[in-house]
Amino acid sequence: MENTPNVSRNDTSPRKRKRDRSRSESITPPPQLPIHQLNNARALVRQALAVAPPRAPSPIQTPDEPADTSDLNPELARIAEEVRRRAVATKNTPEQGGGPELVIIKVRWQPHPLNTAGTKDVWNFKMKRHDTFRYLFEELADMAAVLVDHLVVSHDGKRLFASGTPHGLRIWAEGELEACDQTTWDYVRAQRHQQAPMAAQSSNNSPSPERESDAESEAESTGGDKIKLVLRSAATEDNINLTVRPTTTCGAIVKAFLKAAGLSDRYPVSPRTAQAMPQLMVDGDKMADDMEIGEADLDDGDLVEVVGL
The missing domain is CATH 3.10.20.90 (Phosphatidylinositol 3-kinase Catalytic Subunit; Chain A, domain 1)
Structure with a gap:
């Protein structure tokens, strides 16, 4: 019986310590403000800081979507429709982009x-x-x-x-x-490089077409203008350049061409072979041998075909 107070003291000691322990106070959130008060507060802050209100995003319209013209007056609606029609009509097709695919x-x-x-x-x-x-x-x-x-x-x-x-x-x-x-x-390529100097030398050594007949000599004495012609044929790989006068006959030009191309031996000048001689062709028309080249109305550097080779 004498130990009873001690037992009671030991049982109550832990409970006393728990009651003496401090507890943190709970935090209650403030009441939520109405939305109009928040907007007023934001406006006052922007005004005080001189901050411009955010701009509303621009509406996005894809190019393929047709514009709504229901809210426009008839005149503006007609103009808008015409612009849209032209934009659709001017879209590039594969052919307009350079040809078929x-x-x-x-x-x-x-x-x-x-x-x-x-x-x-x-x-x-x-x-x-x-x-x-x-x-x-x-x-x-x-x-x-x-x-x-x-x-x-x-x-x-x-x-x-x-x-x-x-x-x-x-x-x-x-x-x-x-x-x-x-x-x-x-x-x-090597053959072409070797033939180019030989052709140039042959062209320089060959007599000019205006000296082939009396008509060309007369034209030279009268001081006629000269034109440069580029002659080509199926029998020659490279073109041959000849300088002639407007009064030079087409037959004389053909003879000079054959001599410059080294083909004179194949076409000897004789009455029997006169019909077999090559001829000049300008714009698809064959030129007679006695016709003056000036009648063809050619410019300096024009290309002339030699056919019949």
Whole structure:
């Protein structure tokens, strides 16, 4: 019985400590302000800080969506409709962008001039206008049985590369290319470089056409103007330039051309072969031998065909 107070003291001690422990006070959020008061407060802050209110985003209208003209007066609505119609009508089509999407490329194979057994094959390829020639080069090399690195493709005498496109060559619907191997390309170019000085020397040494007859001598004495003509034919690879007077006859020009091209021996001047002589052709019309070249109304540097070779 004497130990009872001690037991009671021990039981109440922990409870007393728990009651003496301090507790944090709970925080109650303030009442929410009405929306109009918040807007008024924001306006006062912007006014005090001189901040402009945010701009409302502009409406976005896609180009393909037709404009709503219901709120416009009839005159403005008519103008808006006309503008929209013209915008639709002026959209570029594939043809207006340079031609049709697909083009036909004709490639002519040129064998080596010394290879008598070589054949001049022709292959047709269909490709897209803006695609490169890389696939065409690979297919062409397989058909010609040559390596792609030894393949040479040209257009109008200029070499092409696999990175080119038909659109870059200004090809509309069909185009023509030439192809050969590297050895043939080098050989042909070397022959052309050797023939150019010889042709120029032959042209300088040959008598001018105006000295071929009495009519040209008379024109020279009267001081007529001279014009430069570019003559070409199927029998010559390169063009031949001749300087003549307007009174020079077409027959004299043909004789000078044959002499400059080294073909005089094939067409001797005799009454029996007069009908077989070549003739000049201007704009599809054959010129008589006794006709003066001035009657053709040619300008300096015009191209004239020599037919009948």
